[in-house]
Amino acid sequence: MPLWVAHLTALIRVAGLDSAFCDLSRRPADAQECADHVQEASDPGDLILMSPLAQNMGLALETAALLRTAGRRVVIGGNMAPLVPAGAVDLVHRGQLDPTLVGKLVRLATSGGGEIVNPPGRGRSANMIDWAPDYRHLDGYRGRVPLLRLNASHGCLYSCSFCGDAWTNQLVLVDRAALAAEVDELTKRFPDTRLVYIGDKTFGQSKEATRNLVEVFRDRPGFQFVVQTHVMQVRPWVIDAMRELGVVAVELGFESGDSQLLARLNKLSRGLDDYAEKIRMLDDAGMKIVLNVLGGLDEETEVSHRETVEWLWDNRSMLWLFNLYNFVPYPLVPDFPRLRDRIFDWDFANWREDCPPVYRPQNLTPERSWELFTEKVDVAHRIVREGIEMAFRGAEQGCGSPA
Secondary structure (H helix, E strand, O other): OOHHHHHHHHHHHHOOOOOOOOOOOOOOOOHHHHHHHHHHOOOOOOEEEEOOOHHHHHHHHHHHHHHHHOOOEEEEOOOOHHHOOOOOOOEEEEEOOOOOHHHHHHHHHOOOOEEEEEOOOOEEEEEEEOOOOOOHHHHHHOOOOOOEEEOOEEOOOOOOOOOOOHHHOEEEEEOHHHHHHHHHHHHHHOOOOOEEEEOOOOOOOOHHHHHHHHHHHHOOOOOEEEEEEOHHHOOHHHHHHHHHHOEEEEEEEEEOOOHHHHHHOOOOOOOHHHHHHHHHHHHHOOOEEEEEEEEOOOOOOHHHHHHHHHHHHHOHHHOOEEEEEEOOOOOOOOOHHHHHHHEOOOOHHHOOOOOOOOEOOOOOOHHHHHHHHHHHHHHHHHHHHHHHHHHHHHHHHHOOOOO
16 A cells, blocks of 8 residues: 555645545556546646656656646655656655645645755654554555555664665654554554554664554554564564564565675675574574565675575575565665766666666676576575475474465
């Protein structure tokens, strides 16, 4: 579900304005058809808010041009907003959502447009998110989503130069009462979904956010959780909190087996031995391990690739699943300014984590970089298949059914 819609719905309602949601996900990727659908649900002068992914950026800009011709005012935000051409829309929003946004939207979009930039301060924010997202426009997702996404905090205090979330530079906590209200609304609107993905960029970087989650769900049983965290956050108290909350799977950013490469990219680590020990701690606690593996990094070499796949294979008994990404230099990635001149494919439809590189890495050709990424995918498939086969063999020997 598009979580930003629920947040904006709440903020717009507080400002005394009405809103509607046009779900274009089931429409053909045709600008005229998208524009016609939006016009049917709006009136001239209305603000049309868009948050396109890279793959939809071109479609969003084409649709925006048609909507503006029809008298609508278009606002674009999200991770691709910095690359919106000047004058293509009425307003560009860059930064975190906050309660002052709606007033700024109305003033700027009705006075000729411009740009809103909310630069975050470094560290923990003095502000707190004290509103609960409003999911009334997202009822259509009932029965269609296998898990719900929930945040006890927003932002990240780490500054990995390849990460599209590093721009936040700060941590904004969600008030416990607002968190509880959101959980109650999710439970009411999606009563059959009991798997929750905690969207905090790094579980455990805030003890207060972790404590709020545990307390909110203490008297709301029956949920299971997936969390993501940084290897440096895997400590005994964090694992205890995961157990108490009911965490069944933990996502960890692994990226590469080359610790020196990661250090140059500002990814904090104590090396592969420490990483293996941390996943062993989680495995011993009964949690499934999901590794985020990143191909196509700028400084990757044949040697660093080999270190990556060898480590994955050597530790395969503790690995359950993988999220495999080929690096894309999105505009909010800290390395974007450094890599911009080496981007050779500006067709945003090709800016995908499952497609060949759109820029030239330092040490490999784009073609060779893609070959190495597909090899990582093959190794991950072998590990997952081996795990499935072992589960079936164990079930047969125990006369049970495999999970």
